Amino acid sequence: MPHAILKTDKNLKDIVCVDLFVFKNRGILSLNEPFNCFLDFYKKHDSLIIKLNKVTRSIVTDELKNEILCISKNIANFLKAEIVFHNLEPTNSYMHLCDCFEKIYTQKDPLKLQKNINNLEIGFGRGEFLLSLARQRSNEFFYGIEIYGKDYLTALNRCCLQKLNNIKLINYDAKYAIDLFENNCFDNIYVNFPEPWFKFYRIQHSIFNKITFKKITDKIKQNGFLRIITDNYSFAVHSSIIANNFGLKPQNKHFIEIKNNFDTLYAKKWKRLNRVFYSLVLQKTFNSPPNFYKKYDFPINLKRLEYKNSELIFKILGIYENKNVDYKIIEVAIGSYLAQHIFFGFLEDSVFLLPQTNFLFTNDFCDTLEKVTQ
Known part of the structure; x- marks a missing residue:
């Protein structure tokens, strides 16, 4: 995973040069277009680790690694810290888009197959x-x-x-x-x-x-x-x-x-x-019954903030706050025991999509949403 390590005695609360959302000893930083992902921040002894958050499933290109390196250098300069390690060197990894690329995004419709075979x-x-x-x-x-x-x-x-x-x-x-x-x-x-x-x-x-x-x-x-x-x-x-x-x-x-x-x-x-x-x-040797998927329009008002039974789970793993922003960012595990981990915006018991929100509607996802919205 792309990351940089800074040697510093400063804590996450000292990083005010970027809009960091913090939960306990971990922070996340939003990267918008064209990356639409989060960076994780956490302290370990006298080190500050800045790494790409894997939940938003970004494709690692040289452009993304360069962006992480620039942010890490800016934070190091602000904290008067030293970057002691990083794996953000360019490797000629660029994303050449063509018709072979199938974009995945929230609320994507089922794919239409192209040929008989x-x-x-x-x-x-x-x-x-x-x-x-x-x-x-x-x-x-x-x-x-x-x-x-x-x-x-x-x-x-x-x-x-x-x-x-x-x-x-x-x-x-x-x-x-x-x-x-x-x-x-x-x-x-x-x-x-x-x-x-x-x-x-x-x-x-x-x-x-x-x-x-x-x-x-x-x-x-x-x-x-x-x-x-x-x-x-x-x-x-x-x-x-x-x-x-x-x-x-x-x-x-x-x-x-x-x-x-x-x-x-x-x-x-x-x-x-x-x-x-x-x-x-x-x-x-048999046909399966047709599958039907539900969909939900966001924002969604939550009636409960946690749900669990033998098959489904909705659990808030973290609530990240930034005192300069009126909303919070929540990390949620939602679905079956194969739950998707997703980041949502959160304001007054309502969850809304962020540019970094990345998930697919599955039946277990929708079944769980039903439990926490009714």
């Missing part, structure tokens, strides 16, 4: 596999979801340079971005080398936990396929068990088969380590 890769990394398929099968359309901004940026720039017109790339967490699509819309969903350090005791955080797997299954057309490649046998076994529970059938005799020929960045790395690749080709 539609494909999705979850976690496409730097895009080797997805872009190769898109080049080879120009009569089909491809979507890709990738959470890591650095890999996403690499894939996006490759896609734009190759001028592919049958592909869209999304930079977001697949647990939420999968809800951008209607049920029964994909012929193939690919998941290549997820969970490299898969552990059963962390199953709720897996891409194939019961909630996310159901969402993924619902997006596949009848007679479509979920295609998984992994070098982790435990993950392959877990995937076969949960697939069977959700009614997916192996295309061939066995759920798990050995895959020898596969060529991506991670596949090359694992080949050098003599890893075995396990393939699961799982067919969906």
